[in-house]
Amino acid sequence: MDLTISADFFQRLLDLESRIESQNVEWYVENFENKVIDYWAVERPGRLKRSPETGSPIREESTVSEFLDKTGVLDLFRNRDSVGLKSVQSAVINPWGFVGFQFGEPLLMDLQYYRPVMETVVVDGERLVVPSYYASSLPETTWRDGTTSCLYQNESTGRWQVGTDVNRWQGTFTGRDGVNSFEDLRRYDCQTAILRRSLRHSVNILNKYFGKNGQDLWTAGEDYPTPASLLGACHLCGPFGVVAYLESGQLRSDEAGTSISTYLKAFADVTIASHDVFAA
Structure with missing residues (x-):
């Protein structure tokens, strides 16, 4: 059974998730070097900067070109007439490592597109091999002082896992639907x-x-x-x-x-x- 999506619904969602509005492309062009976007500071696409004191993401004013560079699509945007704007939007990587429609590791695991990387840890003197992937449920204070991963017991499953502060995508893709x-x-x-x-x-x-x-x-x-x-x-x-x-x-x-x-x-x-x- 195939699924088709209303183009209006689909495009509205893609615009919102990518933060690139398909009906307002000229605004991005006109403000390419103007600081008009309140966004987050990143070390690279998918790797946000956090306050060492609180663990909270750091915000800053960005030009359009800086925003596109922070989300990994600057070159694609420059070539949007040849690749198509939807290809630009779908490639956006936000500061937490969510991609395109802002898909992350946990959802892709649930939908059987992705298997997380496994790590060996020691819990109460016992060696365990546990999955490592993005943990949205952990409070921001977890990530103070440059911490980017944390061993914890998942409340919903009762199992130990390594939680990361962003989607790292270090696991493997299953090949489902060509991914x-x-x-x-x-x-x-x-x-x-x-x-x-x-x-x-x-x-x-x-x-x-x-x-x-x-x-x-x-x-x-x-x-x-x-x-x-x-x-x-x-x-x-x-x-x-x-x-x-x-x-x-x-x-x-x-x-x-x-x-x-x-x-x-x-x-x-x-x-x-x-x-x-x-x-x-």
Whole structure:
């Protein structure tokens, strides 16, 4: 079963996640050397700078060219007329190492695109081989004094793992949907393939929630945000974050501080139907 995505929904999401607005490219050109973007300081694409005192990311004003360099797409943007703007957007690496639609290691592990690197550690005198990958649940104070990795026990699984402060992508790709490497991950076609599976996953979880009342995502009605709003919010904070919002009004945010409410509003004028998601 193939999945097609409403172009409007798809482009809106890509614009938001890449921070490159497809309808406003001339603004980026006009401000190429002007400090007009409040962004984060990085050592290189995917490796943000943190305050040694607090572990918090450091923000700074950037020119458009600096922003594009920080996200690893400066040369691609200069060649956008030949490669296409979507290829530029899909290759963006944010300061936490999220790529394109801002896919990270944990989601790609869940969707069977990626296997994390394994490390040998000692816990209570016992040698263990544990996975090492990005740990969004750890507080920012974990990363004070230049700390970038931490051995901890995952509360949801009860297992030990090495948590990292960014997505390092040191593991291996499974080859699913042609994603065999980090460079493949930055390709537009591979990004859309991953998005297809991610949306299916979100729809299934939301349908279980609405199914308690004999409804689904598409028939829930005007008492709930639109399907496009809910799917956009799922992409930001995960489907269980959206379920928490629906159940109790809990407003989760991502690493950059973007609230689920922002995405609910951003997709309120976008139409997406079940046949846009699951096509025969």
